[in-house]
Amino acid sequence: MTRLPDHILADPVLHRVLDALEAQGNQAYLVGGAVRNALLGEPVDDIDIATDAMPDRTVALAARAGLRAVPTGIDHGTVTVVAEGRGFEVTTFRRDVQTDGRHAVVAFSTDMAEDAARRDFTMNALYADADGTVIDPVGGLADLRDRRLRFVGDPARRIREDYLRILRFFRFFARYGRHADRDALQACQDGRDGLDDISCERIGQEMRKLLAAADPLPALRLMSETGVLQKVLPDATLGRLRALESLPGQTGWLARLVALSQADLTNVLRLSRAEARDHRKLVAALVEDWSFSRIAYRLDSSLAEDAARLVQTAADHPMPRPGWPEARSACRANPLPVSAADLQPHLQGPALGRGLKAAEDAWIESGFSLPAPALIDAALLAGEDTA
Template identity: 50%
Template sequence: MKITGDWLQAAETQKLFQVFEAEGVQLFFVGGCVRNALIGAAVADLDLCSAATPDEVTRIAGTVGLKVIPTGIEHGTVTVLVQGTPFEITTFRSDVETDGRHATVAFSKDIHEDAARRDFTMNALYADAAGEVIDPLGSGIADALARRLRFVGEPAARIAEDYLRILRYFRFSAWYADPEHGSDPEALAAISEGAEGLGAISRERIGAEMRRLLAAPDPAPALAQMQAAGVLQQVLPGADAKSVAVLVHLEAQSAPEWLTRLVVLGGEDPGSALRLSRAEVKAAEGLTGAMGLTPAEAAYRYGAGVARQAQLALQAVMGQPLPEGLEAQIAAGAEAVFPIRAADLADRFQGPALGQALREREARFIASGFRLSREELL
């Protein structure tokens, strides 16, 4: 079976393959780019692998003047720049020792050993320069085309090697699995058994996986499975997935926002639990605050985008449809401009009294539907 794509036929790609083939070394694309090309999904990350060691990759690239950056040399990865385009090349590996967080690996010459250490069968796929897909395990192509998510080998063993694979399972389920296949009972049983192992994983890594899961077209089924398996409470105590399905339904006419889904998911201190950035925490707090306002006031105070997301979140939590005339209310608030300033009241009020006078008039302005004029407010 063959795959195609602009990224595969690009001059930079073909030049890279030709340079290594001239030295008797074959490169392969691996993982997500092969899987996505196979199933017709967008291709983003371009990862390559080879039997060549990092030193050999560096030497070969250097023979034709290509720049090499040791981006992950301890893991066998270097980045080769071809006319400004970066290509990450990782040496085939086999696991020597794992502890649930990190793996000690050995370089390998065997593509089958490399495939056997990967997480899911649909990710253990390789492609050569012509786009010919190599399936060392013999099940990756069929599973990818069927959108069937399965661990490589025994689920419990794969999870014990790296407990982050629990979250990767749900993330891949949300993005690539066909719900009609249902879930792999053996995988879910192993996940439930190993859920506490996530306590050893850094919150940064957990947060990164949760962001990507929540950004999926419909993360609700995966989140419900996470909750049933005890994983959701492990990574975000107090969270409840039930309202996310309602939110996804309400989002039909708008672009989904992962942060809105997180707010609806709830939980105790998601900022710390998922190591959100300060900007993300501030945005989540603003969204939560806007949920307590009318759509018009929310748009007036926070802007149309926040007001719209806040209303989606509020109605999802309440389990109700969006109100009639919502966009008109948001537009009215977003366009409104409070017509007076502190200087207009400075002759009558000073200090805290001036701030209070401004707030009272602004409240009247909002309550009037933004219709009171400057003269009426003064």
């Protein structure tokens, strides 16, 4: 018999919610990520609960126990039960009635087996009762132990129900998997055209999470072999990312995205304004082969490290360590000694911007030693040549 670790169960607030739901004969179980992560010894952030109680009964049981119930997704069976300021998503057992590749019409159920059968991966279809005993309707425990990622039931059917599950498969593999089920990979390859009907927002969310994994390369390699990576990012190649991941230290997800593709992905992945701005800066540093001084001078600390790592994948010069933070501080301590006022009225509009950029480039490359008149000359020359 498999049980959850004791520290997961030593939560009086959780037990208060479970006791409330079971007070009149109903059943309530921890389900999904909380059970999976607890068994893997990984952090448990949110606890989801599955129950045979209908949604209106969940609300009534919570109220009877003095708990607040918020109907956050009551049409789909989900009620958020709030206890001592913490929210627990409580969802009635469900079965799918109709799916269209993006959304599902569900019916409520009192059968755990029906609820488990509609879930995506076997390691996400594990339940645990209030005593910590794990219930495994679909063979998820063995898969979890072996770090094997496998769909519940027929992989092709699971994917046709929601084509986003293709990306979820690779995202979960990046974090939890070591072995990928062959039938699952074939189904992902066969169904990849279904991603055309998935919104860019949803695709972007999955790719962010995948690229933020400790080691996304094995998952991305499988994505490439099945053609899914090229479906999402047509220009993507893995060579530069391999080089990036071989460097010491950790890389942010946005720099990994730049290593994969230097194309404008703002609309492809629905990047936020801030993400799109930082993406452009990282692409510029890589494509233009910025010097470390230029990186240190122009980029905030949150981006400078990633930009420096990207540049190393394209040029044969190691990052200055251990003096990189000190070198960056020294660069930032030398502001450009000329301003837009020094270039006007000779340069206006876009020419003024180009002139200032040329002056800044000259300032950086001179080791912050070029006098102001020479910087002005460089700016005027650049502005006039491209006007």
